[in-house]
Amino acid sequence: MMTKHIPQHILYVDGVTKSFDGFKALNDLSFVVKPGELRAIIGPNGAGKTTMMDVITGKLKPDVGDVFFRDSVDLTKHDEADIANMGIGRKFQKPTVIESLTVFENLELALAGNRGVFKALFHKLSGEQNRRIDEVIELVGLAEKRHELGGALSHGQKQWLEIGMLLNQEPDLLLVDEPAAGMTDHETELTAKLLKEISGKRSVVVVEHDMEFIKALDCPVTVLHEGHVLAEGTLEQVQANEQVIEVYLGR
């Protein structure tokens, strides 16, 4: 059996700058994510978090700097579709679950990738594909909802289904944008548990504002400010950092 080469870094961002009309949304941004790592990215409004995700996923090209995936793939040379196919999944804040399809059908569709809705729903799944969907349904805690329509799910359940849809594509790196926004405390807690569970086999980078949620993730935190890494460490360490306090509380 062929063993998959384990890279040193899943993501390697080095000296990335991205300007909009002379304003540097990213300013010499550097950070790395290791295989299996769970990482939280925080930062005040306008710190560059969305721009950073856009650069990683190929939506934007950096003006300067390197972005490598699995050590050797230069992401700045690829477009969004290529990058998604290579194994970088991005979960946007707003869920895009199809409300008129069941939980199972949504996952079936995601498994089909770009084969098209019609083909996906009328194509008979192989035993292997069925097993994969069952595994994902179980993992995201929707086993009892498998035949319910997407539209009947709570906000939190929709977010979990969407994470499941991304997992179907077996990404090596999952980027998750503010998953806890709009969730109840209980849903927030379950989401932290889910993200902890799915990292390890893959790397997960979470952009979030909710400190309770970050605390529950219990993982290394990177603080962005003005397009640059201001601090990195445990949540306790960055919360005790003078510069971080200044940026969050003003002087």
Ligand SMILES: Nc1ncnc2c1ncn2[C@@H]1O[C@H](COP(=O)(O)OP(=O)(O)OP(=O)(O)O)[C@@H](O)[C@H]1O
């Ligand atoms: N397409 C664009 N054109 C001009 N300015 C932009 C563009 N995209 C982002 N910016 C600016 O770049 C800065 C960083 O924006 P970005 O959205 O990356 O921050 P953020 O950390 O995601 O903020 P938030 O927490 O509010 O989502 C902001 O000042 C924003 O106004």
